[in-house]
Amino acid sequence: GAPTGLVTGLDSAAPAGAADVILRTCPQEQSATFTISHTTAMTLLAMLAAELGKKANRPEAAEFGGNLPGLPDLVASSLALEGEVRSWARQAASSKRYYFIGWGPNVSTAYETPLELKEACYVVTEGFQLEQYLHGIFSATEPGCMVTFIAPPGKEQKRAVDIIQAVRAVGASPAALVEQGDSLISGLVDTTISLPPMAEELTPIVYLVPLQLFTYWLSLELERNPDLFRQDDPSHRAARQKFEL
Numbered sequence: 001g002a003p004t005g006l007v008t009g010l011d012s013a014a015p016a017g018a019a020d021v022i023l024r025t026c027p028q029e030q031s032a033t034f035t036i037s038h039t040t041a042m043t044l045l046a047m048l049a050a051e052l053g054k055k056a057n058r059p060e061a062a063e064f065g066g067n068l069p070g071l072p073d074l075v076a077s078s079l080a081l082e083g084e085v086r087s088w089a090r091q092a093a094s095s096k097r098y099y100f101i102g103w104g105p106n107v108s109t110a111y112e113t114p115l116e117l118k119e120a121c122y123v124v125t126e127g128f129q130l131e132q133y134l135h136g137i138f139s140a141t142e143p144g145c146m147v148t149f150i151a152p153p154g155k156e157q158k159r160a161v162d163i164i165q166a167v168r169a170v171g172a173s174p175a176a177l178v179e180q181g182d183s184l185i186s187g188l189v190d191t192t193i194s195l196p197p198m199a200e201e202l203t204p205i206v207y208l209v210p211l212q213l214f215t216y217w218l219s220l221e222l223e224r225n226p227d228l229f230r231q232d233d234p235s236h237r238a239a240r241q242k243f244e245l
Contacts, residue, residue, distance in 0.1 A: 032229035078209035089217035120226035143171035
């Protein structure tokens, strides 16, 4: 008896009555690694959050909603970093494991990126909240590991400094996505990707874009097709016949 809503693509097979409200985002992607649809769904949910906050008379909702019109330009700025990201992927191609670390709203970014890397690159990769990373998985950090910190401004940056130094101490390679002008983390990592200033609530959308580009270019460096869900591999194609998604 609860009201239902569905966020889906323009060309999805969801029938008109699948939910009380259906919100459609973008055309169906040809790639099995749904980067555009993920970004547009996140954007739609941000718009929904701003509207719900406005209706609930939450004072912060007006500020959040006021930031949303600038989102397309911020995403365009992320896309413009493709050259830097391509070089980063070339350097990272020899890594044997890839860890992604985030905090606050970017825990979701740290979780989403490894999912895309697994789909497109078939590499060993995981994402963790900043403190969670220290509980167990840090023991599996060693030379040959790349550890990327999604690190927009915030109080957790100081804690991140300690962990970056720990990553270096065991011979792994740290990288970071930071705000332009950052002086706290940039000098501590091997690779820095700098993004424009923005409200923290927008960072899970904007900071994910360079990581989507990283996924694409890393897949090409590893000579893998990022679009096919590994269906060009005969054994995986045969395995796919055993189940339905």
